[in-house]
Each structure stands twice: as structure tokens, then as C-alpha cells.
Amino acid sequence: MTARTQTQKLPAAFAQVAPGVSAAQIDSAQLGAITHELADVHRARLADLFASESEQGAVVLRAVYAHDTESRYLVLECPVSGPLFPALSDLDPAAFVEECEIYEQFAIRPDSVKPLNRMLMPPHAEESFPRLGRRPRPPLKDVHARHVVAGEAFEFPFGPVRAAGWESLYMGLVTTGEEVLDLYLAHWHKHRGIERRLAGLESERALFFTERMDGLNAVGNGLALCRAIESAAGATVPTAAAHTRSIALELERIYNHAAAIAATCQTTGLSVGQARAEIVLERLLRLNAAAFGHRYLFDVLAPGGVRRAPDTAAIREQLPGACAEFRRVVQALLRTNSHVDRLETTGVLTREQAERLSLVGPLARASGCTIDSRADHPFAPYDQLELAPAVGEGGDVLARMKVMVAEVAASERLVLDQLGDAGPGRIDVSPRSAAALGWAESPRGEALVWVAFDSRGSIERARLRPAAVRNWRAFDDAARAQNVFTDIPIIEASFWLTVAGFAR
Amino acid sequence: MSEPTADQLRRRALALFGRSLHIRTVDTGSCAVCESEIRLLSAPPYDLHRLGFFLTPAPRHADLLLVTGPAVRAMDNALLKAYEATPDPKAVVAVGACALGGIYEEDGLVHGALDRVLPIDVYIPGCPPSPLALLQGLLVAVGRLEERVAALSFDLVAEAER
Numbered sequence: 119m120t121a122r123t124q125t126q127k128l129p130a131a132f133a134q135v136a137p138g139v140s141a142a143q144i145d146s147a148q149l150g151a152i153t154h155e156l157a158d159v160h161r162a163r164l165a166d167l168f169a170s171e172s173e174q175g176a177v178v179l180r181a182v183y184a185h186d187t188e189s190r191y192l193v194l195e196c197p198v199s200g201p202l203f204p205a206l207s208d209l210d211p212a213a214f215v216e217e218c219e220i221y222e223q224f225a226i227r228p229d230s231v232k233p234l235n236r237m238l239m240p241p242h243a244e245e246s247f248p249r250l251g252r253r254p255r256p257p258l259k260d261v262h263a264r265h266v267v268a269g270e271a272f273e274f275p276f277g278p279v280r281a282a283g284w285e286s287l288y289m290g291l292v293t294t295g296e297e298v299l300d301l302y303l304a305h306w307h308k309h310r311g312i313e314r315r316l317a318g319l320e321s322e323r324a325l326f327f328t329e330r331m332d333g334l335n336a337v338g339n340g341l342a343l344c345r346a347i348e349s350a351a352g353a354t355v356p357t358a359a360a361h362t363r364s365i366a367l368e369l370e371r372i373y374n375h376a377a378a379i380a381a382t383c384q385t386t387g388l389s390v391g392q393a394r395a396e397i398v399l400e401r402l403l404r405l406n407a408a409a410f411g412h413r414y415l416f417d418v419l420a421p422g423g424v425r426r427a428p429d430t431a432a433i434r435e436q437l438p439g440a441c442a443e444f445r446r447v448v449q450a451l452l453r454t455n456s457h458v459d460r461l462e463t464t465g466v467l468t469r470e471q472a473e474r475l476s477l478v479g480p481l482a483r484a485s486g487c488t489i490d491s492r493a494d495h496p497f498a499p500y501d502q503l504e505l506a507p508a509v510g511e512g513g514d515v516l517a518r519m520k521v522m523v524a525e526v527a528a529s530e531r532l533v534l535d536q537l538g539d540a541g542p543g544r545i546d547v548s549p550r551s552a553a554a555l556g557w558a559e560s561p562r563g564e565a566l567v568w569v570a571f572d573s574r575g576s577i578e579r580a581r582l583r584p585a586a587v588r589n590w591r592a593f594d595d596a597a598r599a600q601n602v603f604t605d606i607p608i609i610e611a612s613f614w615l616t617v618a619g620f621a622r
Numbered sequence: 623m624s625e626p627t628a629d630q631l632r633r634r635a636l637a638l639f640g641r642s643l644h645i646r647t648v649d650t651g652s653c654a655v656c657e658s659e660i661r662l663l664s665a666p667p668y669d670l671h672r673l674g675f676f677l678t679p680a681p682r683h684a685d686l687l688l689v690t691g692p693a694v695r696a697m698d699n700a701l702l703k704a705y706e707a708t709p710d711p712k713a714v715v716a717v718g719a720c721a722l723g724g725i726y727e728e729d730g731l732v733h734g735a736l737d738r739v740l741p742i743d744v745y746i747p748g749c750p751p752s753p754l755a756l757l758q759g760l761l762v763a764v765g766r767l768e769e770r771v772a773a774l775s776f777d778l779v780a781e782a783e784r
Contacts (some may be wrong), residue, residue: 141639148638157636190729219760238697238729240696242696246730247731248729248731250729276698278697279648279649279701279704281647281677281679281701282645282646282647282660282661282664282677282679282688283647283658283660283661283677284649284657285649285652286648286649286650286651286653286697286700287659287693307694307697307700308649308651308691308694308696308697309653309694309696309731310651310694310731310732311650311731312691315726328723330653330720330725330749331653332653332654333652333653333654333655333658333750334653334654334655334658338683377658381661393665393666393723394662396665396666396667397665397666397667399661399662400665400667401664403662413750413752414655414658414750415658418747565725604637616653616654617654618651618652618653621651
């Protein structure tokens with residue numbers, strides 16, 4: 119492997135617009151050049167790419183780069199005139215999903231000969247189908263294998279309705295009978311147009327929808343939105359409220375990781391392990407309800423603070439016991455060879471693949487990437503806390519399980535350390551004619567929200583980028599790595615992504 | 623004197639469904655939290671198997687559809703196919719605030735409420751409904767199924783007995 123010469127510096131100076139965020143207005147020729155330069159900067163990655171359209175029909179493209187060693191996000195704003203915009207996916211493959219989305223919503227095409235795939239528009243989408251911008255023409259193609267490939271392989275259709283407890287998702291498994299040669303996903307069955315629904319809403323109503331977009335990450339995505347709103351208003355939340363938010367976020371991480379491990383046992387057919395992990399999960403959900411009044415931590419956050427303080431006595435009493443039980447279950451699982459055998463070398467994602475696709479969260483960490491937006495892009499209270507991202511190696515299902523186990527222990531400590539400082543607190547925020555970026559490390563990785571307000575204080579454009587949008591793009595890579603049919607659910611459980619988060 | 627036939631049939635239905643009722647779930651655009659609670663129905667704290675309920679991977683084996691989400695239009699086809707494949711008598715249970723019409727407005731993307739697409743027998747409110755609320759809803763649905771069997775025409779009953 120040839121080592122790429124990497125620089126540590128960003129190519130040009132950009133003005134800081136908010137703590138940890140720089141921005142610049144550039145033209146489309148510069149966007150390609152900067153992407154080219156950033157490709158050589160150590161730990162700079164394309165975090166998001168999206169478009170918005172003014173009432174006059176002018177389209178603006180925004181690329182969000184994250185420079186993890188400098189703790190900085192870079193928002194590049196680039197007006198687009200005409201039907202083409204600079205194709206970034208030729209330089210940075212991580213941009214492909216977003217380029218397809220932009221074409222579906224705004225009818226502008228990346229300047230490249232590459233065919234685009236269907237992302238969120240259903241095939242029957244007509245002229246009147248609700249979109250953020252204009253209708254694309256010609257419509258996007260579905261990705262399908264030909265029914266018979268090279269005389270042997272065929273596409274085995276699976277979904278969208280699947281087993282109980284699994285979200286609607288279409289999987290086209292290309293196979294010769296046992297080994298999965300390739301896999302196509304269709305997420306569009308669950309597209310609800312949340313970004314379009316947020317336009318015109320007040321902050322509080324927008325938070326309501328954002329929490330219900332991807333319920334298993336309600337706090338992660340909600341916090342990213344709240345922080346974007348507060349950043350646009352130039353407000354700082356009270357310290358006690360910041361600690362309360364962090365406690366909710368870490369509790370969300372703990373229960374999600376326990377649920378992922380229960381689902382992994384389900385998919386390997388280890389009923390005893392599943393039952394024991396689900397007992398822990400139920401204890402954690404009841405703890406959430408005791409601490410914040412909701413099993414999935416909805417309606418804890420508010421723009422400008424929190425709606426309520428946690429019941430710290432309940433957390434202090436119940437969390438250590440639940441986490442100790444979790445550790446006992448995990449130790450038993452790791453001693454069960456029939457289970458561990460199914461996890462080892464299953465669904466391997468190499469570090470190179472994780473970096474190329476700019477993956478985030480436990481998925482990237484299990485492949486050896488030291489990436490955690492709590493540590494890389496800290497904000498209160500994480501800038502005051504001691505954080506050590508759990509990094510695994512191997513990138514298989516077992517590595518992902520071990521990373522999750524380590525994170526549960528770290529999150530438990532973070533919650534218990536902050537109990538004395540947490541409390542209620544909420545300030546009035548009413549941003550007008552302003553835009554800002556917000557982020558948070560949800561259980562599945564970095565969640566990003568970019569939001570722009572008009573002069574009356576309603577949302578003009580909200581861009582929601584949950585971690586699932588980043589990480590689903592690696593699923594076919596992991597599934598292709600010499601796996602058979604029965605490995606696919608195991609890989610899906612170890613990714614533990616939501617379809618709702620991608621399809622939003 | 624023999625028991626009225628309808629009562630016999632009702633008791634048979636109770637015996638039939640009460641001890642072995644098969645459930646098929648369909649997600650029409652939920653946020654994944656209702657799915658999480660449905661998943662927990664088979665966990666030891668709730669254990670729906672002890673009540674004679676089973677989750678089935680095929681609508682043709684199902685007596686009851688448990689449907690979550692705001693009825694996204696893109697799922698219409700799959701949802702109607704699942705409904706049609708479920709043999710009569712069947713019951714449809716709408717799960718959660720989205721399915722009941724509490725979250726989304728009707729537009730080009732979603733119907734906004736499940737009863738705009740399918741006839742609903744039982745509504746289970748909650749965002750999300752807890753596993754205990756789901757269990758209670760399922761027991762109510764069994765009652766509805768019994769009524770439906772009891773309401774079959776007497777010609778059919780006579781035919782069945784012949």
C-alpha cells in the first residue's frame with residue numbers, strides 16, 4: 119500500500135462563525151479544488167452535502183467538512199446556476215448518497231457521467247409528489263441486478279415487510295444460492311419527508327418532529343437540532359441543563375448498545391442470551407422512564423435547555439445494577455463459543471473502507487478509526503469531561519460488540535459523574551434571519567443538523583443528517599465480504615442502524 | 623338440549639385463538655421505537671407466548687396484523703398485499719400515535735392515519751405504547767375476533783357442522 123502524503127493544515131483560512139464552525143462562500147470551481155486539497159488533509163472528511171432553494175428558485179449547495187484534529191467543521195456555501203453542480207463523489211466516494219438525494223429533491227445533477235441511484239423517491243412519485251425543490255427529469259433508476267448474472271447469480275428479493283421488530287426495508291440479495299455476492303437496499307418505503315415538514319415550523323415543533331424521525335436516536339438528533347437553534351440565536355444553555363442533556367444522551371447510548379447486543383443474539387439464534395440481554399434492556403428502559411418520564415427519552419430536550427431535571431436518585435439507585443447485569447450477560451456471551459464463532463470475521467469493514475466512506479460512530483471505531491464527535495468536536499459539558507473513545511480492531515461483528523460494551527461502561531461513568539451537576543434550566547431562544555450548524559454524538563455516531571431561520575423566526579430550511587445516513591452506505595460493503603444469507607441479519611444487528619433515520 | 627351453535631363456535635374460537643393467535647407485523651414508516659416495543663413483547667418480562675400469541679413471518683399464517691407508522695403511501699402495496707394474504711376472520715391493530723393519526727398530516731407522502739387505508743379493529747395509543755399496552759390491545763383484539771366468528775351466518779355454521 120502506498121502511503122499518501124498527508125498534511126495537517128487546512129488549505130485556506132476560513133472565518134470562524136461559531137465555536138468550532140468556520141464558513142466560507144465560494145464558487146463552484148473552487149469547491150472541486152478545495153475537495154481535492156482536503157482529500158490530502160489528515161482526518162478531514164466530508165460530513166454532509168445538501169442543497170437549499172430560495173423562493174426565487176436560486177439553488178445553493180452546502181458541503182460540510184469535518185476536520186477532526188482541529189475540532190472544526192467547515193461549511194462551504196456554493197451557489198449553483200444551471201442544471202449541474204460540481205461532482206464531489208469522483209474525488210470523495212462518501213458524497214454519492216447525498217448527490218443522488220440532491221438530484222431527487224432539486225433536479226440538479228452532479229457534473230459527471232456516473233449513473234445515479236434511487237434514494238428516497240418511490241418509483242411511483244409523480245409531478246405532485248412533495249419535494250424540497252423541482253421535479254427531476256429523467257427520474258432516477260432503481261438499482262437491480264439483472265435477474266440472471268453470468269448464468270448463475272440472481273437477485274433474491276427480501277422485504278420490505280420483514281420479521282417482527284425489524285423495520286421495513288427492501289434487500290435485493292444477489293446470490294448463487296448461499297453466498298451473498300452483492301446486496302442492494304431500498305430505503306424509500308419509509309420516506310416521510312421530515313426535512314420538508316420542518317420548513318415553516320417554529321423551533322419547538324421542529325424538535326417534536328426531529329425526535330420522532332428516528333426514535334431510537336431521539337436525544338442524539340434532537341440535541342444536534344437544539345444546538346443548531348441555540349447557535350443561530352447566539353445563546354448558551356445553563357450549565358445544569360447541559361449536564362442533564364448529556365445524561366440523557368449517555369442513557370440513550372447505553373440502552374441502544376444493550377438492544378444491539380440482544381438483537382445480535384436473536385440473529386445468531388441464541389435465545390438464552392437474547393432473553394438475558396432483553397431483561398437488561400427492559401431494566402434500562404424502565405430506568406429511563408424513572409429518570410426522565412419516557413422509556414425512549416422523548417421530550418427531555420427543549421430549544422434553549424431541557425424540559426425537566428432527571429430524577430438523580432433513581433439513576434444512582436438503578437444504573438449501576440443494570441450495568442453490572444449487562445456486564446455479566448456480555449461475559450457469558452463472550453464465553454459462548456457457538457455465539458462468538460458466528461461473530462468473528464463476519465461482516466468485516468476495513469479501516470480503509472470506513473475512512474473512504476467517512477463512516478462515524480461505533481461502526482467506524484470498531485474498524486480502528488479514532489473518531490468520536492464528543493472528543494473531536496467537544497461542547498459543554500463534554501469539554502470538561504474525561505473522554506477516551508473506545509477503538510476496536512478487525513472491523514467484524516465481534517469488534518463492534520466489544521466497542522459497544524466498552525462504551526456502555528464509559529457512558530455509565532459519564533452519567534454517574536454528572537449526577538451532582540444536573541438540573542433543570544431553560545433560556546428563551548428566538549433566532550431570526552440566521553443559520554447555524556449543530557452536532558452531537560448519537561448512539562450510532564455523529565448526528566448533524568443545519569438550520570436556517572427567516573426574519574419571523576420560522577425555519578426556512580432544516581437539513582437533518584442522522585448517523586444512519588452516513589453508515590448505511592457501508593452495509594453492502596460489509597455484506598459482500600464473503601458472507602452467506604444467515605450472516606446478513608447478524609451484520610444488520612451489529613450495525614444497529616435505523617431505516618427511519620436514513621429514510622427520514 | 624344442545625348449546626346454541628353460535629356459542630359453541632364462540633367457545634371454539636376462544637379455544638382456537640385464545641391459545642394460539644398468530645401475529646404479523648407491518649411497519650408503514652414508524653420511527654423504530656414501536657418496533658422496539660414489539661420486539662420486547664417476546665422478552666421474559668412480558669412473554670406473549672404464555673398468552674398463546676405468536677409472531678409469524680408469513681401473513682398467510684396470521685390471524686392478526688399489528689401495524690405501526692403513519693401509513694406511508696409508498697408502503698400501500700406491501701400493506702394491502704399483507705392484508706389480503708391474511709385469511710379471514712382477521713383483525714387489524716393500529717399501533718402508536720402515528721398510526722392513530724396524531725403526528726402526521728395527510729399529504730402526498732403519507733395517509734397520516736392507518737384507518738384511511740385499512741379497516742381497523744383496535745387502536746393502541748401511545749408514543750410508543752408500552753409492551754403492557756400492546757398486550758392489552760392484543761387481548762381486546764381477540765375479543766373482536768371472537769365477535770366476528772360469532773357473527774358468521776348460520777348457514778355457514780350449519781355447513782361447517784355437516
